[in-house]
Amino acid sequence: MSGSTLTAAHQTSCTPSRAARELGLRRSEFDLAVHLGRIRTVPDEGGGGHRVPLTELERLRGQDGFPDALREAVRTVGTREGAALLDVPVTRFTRLAKLGLLVPVRFYLNRYRAVVWMYLADELRQFGADAANAPLLTGRTPPHLRSQLANGADLRARNWRGRHLGFLLRQADGPWQRAGAVAALLDPVQIAELVPDPYERAHLTRFRPDPPAHGAPGSPAAELAARIMTADDPDEIGWLRADLARAVVEARQHRPAPRPAPGRNESPESHERHAPSESEAPERPDRSRGLLGWLRRRDTRGV
Incomplete structure (x- = not known):
């Protein structure tokens, strides 16, 4: 420009x-x-x-x-204030959140490095106003939901990751950025398996967003935030792997990852430091498949 x-x-x-x-x-x-x-x-x-x-x-x-x-x-509330908005005990609110019925919009770590999930007050009011949710707010939790809780269900981190990926995709300006957004939720081992070429992997890493800042790099708080950012559910990992594989194919077809000129002795790590920036026009995404398609349909419905 x-x-x-x-x-x-x-x-x-x-x-x-x-x-x-x-x-x-x-x-x-x-x-x-x-x-x-x-x-x-x-x-x-x-x-x-x-x-x-x-x-x-x-x-x-x-x-x-x-x-x-x-x-x-954009007003957010924690568990206690959220429970008050729904007029339910804190324990019931926590159960609903663990079951994935209430989706956190952000989190922070308190001074004890415990994760504090935050929710949109407006979404909680909408949830409470929906007559279909009334049985979840009063009386006994349905047996199939109780069994999920007994088996250790806790979808708060996974639902936050899905929401965060939606944000990263909206901010992505081209195919490699979109691939980097998906890669942000996978650990490096998964990425290495899917992208074995070191130059492509180095290029992808340039566009892989960091977790939200929590503490100094390398601190226990930062490491905890990185764990929350990384998918750990087998089903979620499977979706992300499939979406990353497709995204890398699309990015490669749009613009191959840069490589050193013949005869130059340049490592992929050096390429990662010096690779040119992307200047790609956004493309119309495929809304039909995988986790990306689910997220886009979810945003379209306003869920």
């Missing part, structure tokens, strides 16, 4: 920090709104990351109830 084009693009968009101020949001609220797809961003071609079009700020400011409605749409 030329300097004049870059300047024009910056004149019609702003940084996330400025956008948060313009919208009256704390930065954490703004980031969550972007995560949920409530605020549209565009790639920052000049410095990486994303920017917010000024037209998007105008659209949001023109909505009914702004800014309170926007703030309420």
